[in-house]
Amino acid sequence: MNAFRTIFKKELVDSVRxxxxxxxxxxxxxxxxxxxxxxxxxFVAKLTDKAEAKKVQVSGMQHAPTAINFFQRQGAExxxxxxxxxQKVKDGKLDAVVVFxxxxxxxxxxxxxxxxxxxxxxxxxxxxxxxxxxxxxxxxFGREQGVLRLMARGVSPDVTxxxxxxxxxxxxPKQRAAMLLFFIPMTTLILCITGGMAVAIDSTAxxxxxxxxxxxxxxxxxxTELILGKWSAVSLYASVVVLLAILGYVLTLLYMPIKLxxxxxxxxxxxxxxxxxxxxxxxMLGAVLMLIATFGRSYKEAQTYASYVITVVSFVPAIAIFxxxxxxxxxxxxxxxxxxxxxxxxxxxxxxxxxxxAVPLAVSTVxxxxxxTVISRLLRKEEIVFGRT
Amino acid sequence: xxxxxxxxxxxxxxxxxxxxxxxxxxxTARDGQVTxxxxxxxxxxxxxxxxxxxxxxxxxxxxxxxxxxxxxxxMAVKAAIGVLSDARGLYTRLTARENIRYYGELRGxxxxxxxxxxxxxxxxxxxxxxxxxxxxxxxxxERMKVAxxxxxxxxxxxxxxxxxxxxxxxxxxxxxxxxxxxxxEEGKCVVFSSHIMQExxxxxxDIVIVSQGRVVAQGDAQHLLEISGxxxxxxAFVHLSGETDHAPTSPTSPTSPASTLSPTANQGMMQ
Numbered sequence: 001m002n003a004f005r006t007i008f009k010k011e012l013v014d015s016v017r018x019x020x021x022x023x024x025x026x027x028x029x030x031x032x033x034x035x036x037x038x039x040x041x042x043f044v045a046k047l048t049d050k051a052e053a054k055k056v057q058v059s060g061m062q063h064a065p066t067a068i069n070f071f072q073r074q075g076a077e078x079x080x081x082x083x084x085x086x087q088k089v090k091d092g093k094l095d096a097v098v099v100f101x102x103x104x105x106x107x108x109x110x111x112x113x114x115x116x117x118x119x120x121x122x123x124x125x126x127x128x129x130x131x132x133x134x135x136x137x138x139x140x141f142g143r144e145q146g147v148l149r150l151m152a153r154g155v156s157p158d159v160t161x162x163x164x165x166x167x168x169x170x171x172x173p174k175q176r177a178a179m180l181l182f183f184i185p186m187t188t189l190i191l192c193i194t195g196g197m198a199v200a201i202d203s204t205a206x207x208x209x210x211x212x213x214x215x216x217x218x219x220x221x222x223x224t225e226l227i228l229g230k231w232s233a234v235s236l237y238a239s240v241v242v243l244l245a246i247l248g249y250v251l252t253l254l255y256m257p258i259k260l261x262x263x264x265x266x267x268x269x270x271x272x273x274x275x276x277x278x279x280x281x282x283x284m285l286g287a288v289l290m291l292i293a294t295f296g297r298s299y300k301e302a303q304t305y306a307s308y309v310i311t312v313v314s315f316v317p318a319i320a321i322f323x324x325x326x327x328x329x330x331x332x333x334x335x336x337x338x339x340x341x342x343x344x345x346x347x348x349x350x351x352x353x354x355x356x357x358a359v360p361l362a363v364s365t366v367x368x369x370x371x372x373t374v375i376s377r378l379l380r381k382e383e384i385v386f387g388r389t
Numbered sequence: 390x391x392x393x394x395x396x397x398x399x400x401x402x403x404x405x406x407x408x409x410x411x412x413x414x415x416x417t418a419r420d421g422q423v424t425x426x427x428x429x430x431x432x433x434x435x436x437x438x439x440x441x442x443x444x445x446x447x448x449x450x451x452x453x454x455x456x457x458x459x460x461x462x463x464m465a466v467k468a469a470i471g472v473l474s475d476a477r478g479l480y481t482r483l484t485a486r487e488n489i490r491y492y493g494e495l496r497g498x499x500x501x502x503x504x505x506x507x508x509x510x511x512x513x514x515x516x517x518x519x520x521x522x523x524x525x526x527x528x529x530x531e532r533m534k535v536a537x538x539x540x541x542x543x544x545x546x547x548x549x550x551x552x553x554x555x556x557x558x559x560x561x562x563x564x565x566x567x568x569x570x571x572x573x574e575e576g577k578c579v580v581f582s583s584h585i586m587q588e589x590x591x592x593x594x595d596i597v598i599v600s601q602g603r604v605v606a607q608g609d610a611q612h613l614l615e616i617s618g619x620x621x622x623x624x625a626f627v628h629l630s631g632e633t634d635h636a637p638t639s640p641t642s643p644t645s646p647a648s649t650l651s652p653t654a655n656q657g658m659m660q
Contacts, residue, residue, distance in 0.1 A: 006494040010483075017482040211478030215536070218442055218474060219495040220467035382400070382445055386476075 003221040007229025011203055015237065021198045029195065029241045032187045033248025034256065040180050043126070056134050057081040060100035066108060067100065067116075070141045076133065089119050095130030096120040098138065111149055181264060185343035186317040188245060188274065189336060192282040193289065193310050195241025196234040200289035203230040204375075205302030208294075214385055223376040231287055231372060238282035246274045264347055273346045276357050277339045284335060284364035285313070287371035294378050297387060316340050332359040335367055390578055391418040391441060391470075391547055395450035397602075398436050410436040412602035413450070418580045418595070420546070423573050425593035426582035429630055433602040434582040435475050438551050441580075442472045454547055468496070471545035473553055477536035481525035485516065485535045488524060492539040503542075510538045513571070515564055530561035537568070548572055550581035554588060566592060586626045600630040 016022060054074075059081040061068055071078050081088075081097045088094040099117035107114045116138060120131045147157040207213040216226070250271045253264075289306055296302025317340045325331070327345065332338040338360045345352050378384045396414045399407040411433040418424035426434045439445040441452045443463040452459035454466045479488050486507055493503040511517045516534040519527070524535060533553070541548065550569070554562045569592055572579050583589050589596055590610050598606045598613070606613055606629045610622055617625035 002497060003495050006491065010480075010487075010491050013487070014480055014482050207478075209478075210481070211476030212480060213478075214444065214474045214476040215472070215478070215492075215540070216495075217444060218467060218470075218472045218540075219492060220464045221495050222464075385444060386439075 003219075004225040004229045004232075007221075007226055008232045011199060011230055011233035012236070015199045015202065015233065018198060018202075025195055025198070025237075025241055026244065029191050029244040030248050032191060032245045033250075034252045036183050036187055037249065037252045037256075040183060043180065054133060055079055055130070056137060057085065057094055057097045057130075058100065059083075059085055059097055060102070060104070063102050063104040064100035064108075065105060066145075067104070067141050070144060071137050074137060074140060076137055086119060089121055092121065092124055092127075095124070095127035096134045098134050108145065181344065181347050182317040182321045182340075184249065184266075184347060185340045186314055188242060188278060188343060189281075189317065189340065190310060190314050191242045191245045192238055192278060193285050193306075193313060196238030196282065196286040197289055197306055199230075199237050200234045200286055201293045201296070201299055201302040201306060203234065204290050204293040205296035206299050208296070208384070208387075209298045213379075217379065217385060223379055227290075227372050227375050227379070231283075231290060231368075234286035234290060235283035238286050239279045242278045242282050243275060246271055246278060265349060266347065270346050273352065273357075274343065277342050277360055280361050280364040281336070281339045284368045284371075285309070287368040287375075291371040291375050291378075294375055294384065312336075317344075320344075329355070329359075332356065333363060335360075335363055338363065390420055390453075390455055391424075391549075391580055392453045393417075393437065393441060393450070394452070396437060396440055396447050396452055397449040398433075398440060398445060399448045409602055411440070411447075414599065414602070414604050415450075416597045416604060416607055418547075418578050420578045421573060421576045422594040423569055423579045423581065423592050424595045424597060425589035426580065426597050426599055427584070427586065427589045427626065427630075428582075428599035429584055432584075432599045432630070434584075434599055435551055437599070438472075438549050438580070438582060439474075442470055442474070442549055443467055444474075468543070469545060470547040470549055471540040471543065472548075473537055473540045473550045475551045477532065479524040479527070479532055479535055482523060484521050484523050485527075485531075485538075486520040488535050489539045489542055493542040496543040498543060506542055506544070507538070510541060514538060514568055529556045530558055533557060533561065533565075537565070545577070547578045548580070550579070552582055552584070554583065554585070562588075586623045590622045598626065598629045605629050605631070 054076045056071060056076045057079050058068065058071075061078065061080055068078055081094065081099075085094055085097045085099075089097060097119045099119060101115070101117075104114055104116070118131075118134055118138065120134070121127060122131060146160065150157050150160065207216060249266050250268065253266045288309060292305040292309065293302035296305055313336050316336045319325070320337065320340055325337075327341055327350075331341045332355065342352060342356045342360065344350075345356065394415050396411055397409070398411040399409050402408050414433065414437050416424070416426075426437065428434050436445065440447045441454065441459060443459050443466050446460065455469050457465045457469065459466050479485075480491070483491070489507050489510070490503060493499075493506065498506065507520070508517070511520055514534050514537060516531070516538065519531055519534065524532065527535070533556075537553070553565055557565065566588075569579055569581065573594075581592075593609075595607065595609060596613060597604055606616060608616070613625045613629065614620075614622065617628045619625040619628055
């Protein structure tokens with residue numbers, strides 16, 4: 001095992017001297033937590049502000065006094081929209097505008113169906129609450145008018161309202177904000193890769209490129225020891241970086257002087273749970289990176305291959321959220337996806353059991369062993385050892 | 390002692406017949422002698438040396454280093470040889486000393502013994518002032534010195550040098566020659582490959598001429614002159630290796646040397 005220690009130590013020393021890369025990775029990992037949280041926080045704060053303010057922009061107020069009266073009775077603040085509201089909505093300066101045309105009141109009184117326009121841009125997600133408010137006010141007004149018309153004819157309102165919907169929303173504030181929380185697993189997963197990337201590439205494709213692989217293999221060292229030494233260095237870097245990032249989240253939440261709008265708990269307990277998933281994953285991804293980088297004849301070529309892995313991994317959390325993948329046991333069997341699921345459960349405060357940690361650990365171990373075995377096969381191949389650019 | 394017996398190596402090429410890099414190479418390199426593998430580029434010298442240093446599995450034949458089989462006992466062979474390979478990349482973020490120390494530690498040498506050996510080797514090949522500089526930006530000669538030092542850090546009994554003088558200036562080449570002589574004096578078995586006649590004739594006790602993957606002649610300079618019937622070694626080399634097309638200096642036009650000389654060459658090899 002002496003050779004193992006020698007190789008591990010050499011790879012560490014060698015990579016630590018690559019100051020620029022190391023500094024960049026470390027700074028990125030430390031800053032991730034504060035930056036992501038601040039971004040999420042301000043986003044959520046804006047959403048809640050808008051929802052709480054209950055402001056509705058109206059154009060042509062004078063045409064619809066009854067409706068305005070209804071809006072105000074619902075506790076909404078009615079604001080006259082500027083004349084160029086269409087442009088303002090397009091520019092994203094207004095979220096939603098209710099437009100009453102001339103003659104609205106007369107038609108209403110005549111018992112006719114009256115058209116009301118709503119102008120909005122639903123591609124901006126932060127406009128959602130304002131659009132929802134305007135829509136529910138209009139619906140409410142329509143319903144009230146309908147009921148009044150029926151009653152005037154001596155018909156019970158229940159005739160049309162066969163079904164009465166009572167909203168019982170069981171999602172806790174935590175769960176609603178959790179849609180956005182996928183940023184946290186995403187950044188954590190990406191940093192699992194980037195931390196070890198430089199060392200993984202340098203110790204494989206880098207050795208090939210600079211022509212140091214052939215002389216290295218001339219030493220009477222078992223390939224297993226050689227590969228384990230290199231992989232340990234890669235894993236150590238990846239783990240340190242991802243742990244720093246998780247620590248960044250915890251410290252931001254514990255000590256930053258910002259009022260937290262995000263209803264999540266991310267303390268020391270969550271740090272521990274995250275680490276249990278992140279460290280084996282970082283070690284596994286290190287092995288994966290080393291494997292694909294071994295095919296690279298140069299550092300650059302290997303970097304291209306590595307960027308594919310990063311892309312795939314970073315899409316996993318978004319796919320899980322937007323593809324509405326339900327939490328299930330099978331996810332634990334898929335590398336990265338399983339980790340993402342457990343991260344989300346921990347963040348949402350859902351129950352996590354032994355299987356949530358044991359299964360990803362076992363999967364990571366299997367993948368790691370397979371990757372390292374394949375690497376040792378590759379290093380016996382002439383085209384890998386001697387095939388240089 | 391390094392022995393090669395009917396070594397051959399075929400490389401698989403997709404959609405084509407196998408490429409024969411080494412067809413049939415046999416020679417014996419004795420302790421206390423410098424054996425030169427002489428041949429034109431592409432003759433199979435590097436592949437032969439890679440097989441002997443266990444990096445490439447031979448397709449056929451056998452090789453032995455100090456009696457240990459290169460296939461069955463690869464680790465022991467690696468421990469018994471020091472190789473300056475065709476590729477001699479260094480770790481540029483490490484100093485020369487750290488590069489050499491890495492190889493020393495990989496071979497199980499540590500502590501004061503290792504440090505003393507580094508100093509000794511550095512003094513021997515005139516690189517003491519380079520030791521604590523990072524190898525980034527080293528000249529080719531300086532890189533070569535570090536590569537040689539790390540290949541010899543375990544004081545191997547057998548030394549294989551693959552085209553050691555490639556790209557070196559006159560001064561470095563001279564000091565390398567001195568080093569090779571010194572290794573011979575110490576009783577080591579030195580094998581080195583080259584495509585430069587003068588270099589081989591200046592250094593080698595035994596010359597093995599390789600052409601198109603086969604040994605076409607073996608012996609000392611005198612012997613080679615005799616069997617080729619030429620006046621100078623250079624002409625003998627050109628004649629023996631059958632490289633008439635690339636030798637404008639050759640005044641004669643030899644006819645199919647490999648076939649006529651093969652029996653003689655084999656006799657020389659068997660001794």
